[in-house]
Amino acid sequence: MTGVTVQGPVERGRSPRWVEVPGGGTRTFGTCACGLCSWDLPIAGEPDFRGAVAADGPVWWVANLSDREPLFVADVDRPGEATAVRPGERLPFGYDMAIVTPAPEPGALSLTVFATVAEPPRPLVARCPAIRPGSPRLDPGARYYAVLLALCDGAPTSAAIAARLDMSPRAVDAHIDYLVRKLEIPEPTLRRNGWKRTALIAHARSRGIVRDRRLARTA
Numbered sequence: 001m002t003g004v005t006v007q008g009p010v011e012r013g014r015s016p017r018w019v020e021v022p023g024g025g026t027r028t029f030g031t032c033a034c035g036l037c038s039w040d041l042p043i044a045g046e047p048d049f050r051g052a053v054a055a056d057g058p059v060w061w062v063a064n065l066s067d068r069e070p071l072f073v074a075d076v077d078r079p080g081e082a083t084a085v086r087p088g089e090r091l092p093f094g095y096d097m098a099i100v101t102p103a104p105e106p107g108a109l110s111l112t113v114f115a116t117v118a119e120p121p122r123p124l125v126a127r128c129p130a131i132r133p134g135s136p137r138l139d140p141g142a143r144y145y146a147v148l149l150a151l152c153d154g155a156p157t158s159a160a161i162a163a164r165l166d167m168s169p170r171a172v173d174a175h176i177d178y179l180v181r182k183l184e185i186p187e188p189t190l191r192r193n194g195w196k197r198t199a200l201i202a203h204a205r206s207r208g209i210v211r212d213r214r215l216a217r218t219a
């Protein structure tokens with residue numbers, strides 16, 4: 001793991017805000033009602049929900065910056081088994097994908113933390129700036145990759161993909177948001193329901209990402 005991505009709450013019809021935490025780095029998040037707070041990831045809302053996420057080698061840390069309220073961290077597929085981080089406390093986590101919430105039961109307000117796949121080493125010779133690089137590398141072993149395969153294999157709804165992959169529909173949606181960002185798929189001006197799915201399938205097929213899906217599935 002070289003870093004993590006922290007994704008803000010999902011607002012219907014919009015792509016969530018997010019912030020990258022590089023390896024060795026720390027980024028803050030917090031609820032803000034004034035619009036002027038200097039969190040790296042400001043979150044709309046009233047609760048006293050603020051903290052910092054640090055990426056450090058094989059683990060990432062969540063520090064609770066509230067002096068009164070706990071916050072909770074859970075594996076995205078086991079939201080009922082959240083770990084409380086008490087005010088002022090800092091705890092390490094190793095989940096590939098987790099949700100951070102101000103309450104033990106995930107409600108509308110939650111952050112999603114994704115462990116970032118290590119980037120390939122930089123080449124010694126700079127590439128030509130006029131040539132755009134291809135798709136960012138996807139990790140065929142990651143759960144988002146299984147979601148992409150299921151999408152391209154004709155599983156249309158998050159519930160169907162969730163059932164097939166034994167994860168929560170919420171996790172499927174978070175993986176889809178992650179893929180849209182990772183593959184730098186532009187947001188259309190007219191956002192129809194399900195545009196992310198349609199765009200992801202088109203992108204994956206046109207780039208040959210899922211050409212070897214049978215191989216990937218048995219791997």
Ligand SMILES: [Zn+2]
Pocket residue numbers: 031032033034035036037
């Ligand atoms: Zn504020």
